[in-house]
Amino acid sequence: MKYAEDYSGWGNEVLYRMCSERPLHDDVDTVVGKLWIIGRAYSASIERKAGGDFNIEDAAQLLIESGIDVLINSLNKIDRVTADNIHEVLKAHKVLTDTFANATGIEKRSLASKYLHFHAPRSVFIYDSIANREIRARLERKRFDIPREFDDAYSAFCYRCLHYRDFEFEPRLGELATPRKLDMELLGYRAL
Numbered sequence: 001m002k003y004a005e006d007y008s009g010w011g012n013e014v015l016y017r018m019c020s021e022r023p024l025h026d027d028v029d030t031v032v033g034k035l036w037i038i039g040r041a042y043s044a045s046i047e048r049k050a051g052g053d054f055n056i057e058d059a060a061q062l063l064i065e066s067g068i069d070v071l072i073n074s075l076n077k078i079d080r081v082t083a084d085n086i087h088e089v090l091k092a093h094k095v096l097t098d099t100f101a102n103a104t105g106i107e108k109r110s111l112a113s114k115y116l117h118f119h120a121p122r123s124v125f126i127y128d129s130i131a132n133r134e135i136r137a138r139l140e141r142k143r144f145d146i147p148r149e150f151d152d153a154y155s156a157f158c159y160r161c162l163h164y165r166d167f168e169f170e171p172r173l174g175e176l177a178t179p180r181k182l183d184m185e186l187l188g189y190r191a192l
Contacts, residue, residue: 004175008184015041019118025069031060035111038118044111044128050104059103066099068092075120081179086158089123090150092116097151109154117179125161126183127154134186135160138168 007013015038022030035056039045046059071092078085093112100108113127135157144159146152165182177185 001170001174001176004173004177004181006178006181006184008180008189011041012180015118016121023069023072023119025064025066028057028060028064031063032056034118035060035063035115038115039111042111042114042128044108044114046100046104046108046111049106051106054104059100062099062103063096066095068095068099071095072116072119075116075123078120078123080176081123081125081158081162083159083162085123086162087147087150089116089125089158090147090155092120093124093154094150097154107151109151113154121180122178125158125179127157131183131186132157135164139164 018034018037022034025031035046039048046056047054071088074088075092078088081089093109093116096112096116097107097109100106100112110128113124117124117126132153139160142160142163144156144163146155146159161179161182165177169182169185170177173181
């Protein structure tokens with residue numbers, strides 16, 4: 001099967017291009033720009049509810065020091081996220097949420113998923129409260145054995161996404177679905 005078309009507009013294409021043209025975390029100005037633009041575009045700004053001494057440049061420096069580039073590089077080797085490789089996604093997400101927590105006092109789960117998604121679009125599911133609520137409703141009786149060493153809420157979300165994508169959405173779609181296509185489905189932007 002081939003992947004379904006998942007074009008989601010020029011604005012998202014700009015964000016994908018921004019992260020593909022400057023994928024590394026080795027320059028504070030670049031990292032600040034990516035954090036600021038992705039966070040603001042997706043209503044998940046890093047400064048929202050941050051502690052009183054928060055500084056976005058300090059957050060960018062922590063991200064540079066986190067080793068996230070090695071993890072993002074691993075994510076970009078994944079063409080299709082599965083139960084066999086989801087641990088790579090959960091590990092990168094945990095490092096990012098821990099880094100954000102050190103910078104802001106808050107995990108920033110949604111921003112972490114969105115930030116990683118734009119750097120590794122084939123492997124990272126996009127988490128926010130709306131998508132999480134929707135997938136929980138669609139799979140309300142389904143339980144999953146999730147690993148406990150990562151972020152529990154994001155792990156549960158990802159396992160639900162894998163199940164829903166593989167057993168409900170793709171059979172109906174008749175094509176493979178990227179994380180972006182699944183996000184569009186959960187948010188009600190259906191192409192079916």
